[in-house]
Amino acid sequence: MTATILDGKATAAEIKDELRARVKALAERGITPGLGTVLVGEDPGSQAYVNGKHRDCAEVGIASLRVTLPADATQEQLDTALAELNADPACHGYIVQLPLPGHLDTQRALESIDPDKDADGLHPVNLGRLVLGYDAPLPCTPRGIVELLRRHDVPLSGANVAVVGRGNTVGRPLGLLLTRRSENATVTLCHTGTLDLAAHTRAADVVIVAAGVPGLLTADMVNPGATVVDVGITRVIGEDGKGRYTGDVDPEVTEVAGKVVPMPGGVGPMTRAMLLTNVVERAERAG
Numbered sequence: 285m286t287a288t289i290l291d292g293k294a295t296a297a298e299i300k301d302e303l304r305a306r307v308k309a310l311a312e313r314g315i316t317p318g319l320g321t322v323l324v325g326e327d328p329g330s331q332a333y334v335n336g337k338h339r340d341c342a343e344v345g346i347a348s349l350r351v352t353l354p355a356d357a358t359q360e361q362l363d364t365a366l367a368e369l370n371a372d373p374a375c376h377g378y379i380v381q382l383p384l385p386g387h388l389d390t391q392r393a394l395e396s397i398d399p400d401k402d403a404d405g406l407h408p409v410n411l412g413r414l415v416l417g418y419d420a421p422l423p424c425t426p427r428g429i430v431e432l433l434r435r436h437d438v439p440l441s442g443a444n445v446a447v448v449g450r451g452n453t454v455g456r457p458l459g460l461l462l463t464r465r466s467e468n469a470t471v472t473l474c475h476t477g478t479l480d481l482a483a484h485t486r487a488a489d490v491v492i493v494a495a496g497v498p499g500l501l502t503a504d505m506v507n508p509g510a511t512v513v514d515v516g517i518t519r520v521i522g523e524d525g526k527g528r529y530t531g532d533v534d535p536e537v538t539e540v541a542g543k544v545v546p547m548p549g550g551v552g553p554m555t556r557a558m559l560l561t562n563v564v565e566r567a568e569r570a571g
């Protein structure tokens with residue numbers, strides 16, 4: 285049996301079509317959603333990701349507010365840029381592109397974002413709101429995973445879900461999302477301290493791997509027919525000396541799993557679609 289591949293790129297495209305209609309409805313109310321990005325330095329990867337976000341915006345009609353600072357920008361210069369976006373009514377949400385240069389205090393920067401303009405959904409206030417079940421912008425990658433599974437009819441209510449990785453941007457908030465009444469899953473959050481990882485993953489109906497360990501999940505660790513989601517994205521240098529991205533799931537898993545969300549082409553495009561969704565939702569509420 286070869287697994288059904290859940291195409292995050294195609295699903296993200298469907299979501300962008302829906303968002304395009306919502307942006308058009310906002311325009312009829314005189315509202316244009318605006319996404320801000322703050323990029324510090326000239327890292328080519330970060331530049332590419334920010335450019336991708338603004339291409340996505342252009343596709344659906346969201347306005348772009350680009351802020352770029354030199355690699356040697358001071359914390360105060362960054363603070364000023366964030367304060368300006370916090371005050372700008374044309375900006376409905378923004379992100380600080382990570383990672384920041386090492387001399388800058390990332391936590392201080394992220395906590396300076398107005399929580400109501402936190403398009404990444406990673407501000408401590410918003411993660412706290414998520415814990416308490418309050419309304420808040422949701423973290424894009426966890427939200428994208430849940431949305432992808434929902435749109436592909438993967439049963440979550442009553443399902444046993446093994447989340448591998450306890451990071452602040454994916455693993456921890458994902459467990460919170462999946463245990464909401466709207467999803468009603470039972471989550472086991474596995475991590476480097478887990479004694480018998482395979483016992484937990486083999487017992488799961490859904491395995492979501494966000495550990496950043498290439499090939500961590502192998503076929504023998506998967507309950508036949510289970511759904512597997514590869515969130516890992518690690519840059520490795522091949523034998524040809526060229527860089528490429530690899531996931532946390534061994535390719536042979538597709539021979540055992542029922543459904544697979546691959547990397548690339550799965551979670552990444554959904555993450556980008558959820559960023560746009562957070563901005564449009566904010567504009568709809570603010571209008």
Ligand SMILES: Nc1nc2c(c(=O)[nH]1)N[C@@H](CN(C=O)c1ccc(C(=O)N[C@@H](CCC(=O)O)C(=O)O)cc1)CN2
Nearest residue numbers: 333379380381382383404529547548549550551552553
């Ligand atoms: N403020 C933020 N910074 C960073 C984030 C983030 O969500 N918020 N995430 C990453 C970079 N990133 C967006 O910024 C990002 C990375 C990868 C993808 C993606 O679609 N990847 C492809 C495969 C790899 C590739 O082709 O690049 C995929 O999964 O299909 C999207 C966005 C760090 N910084």
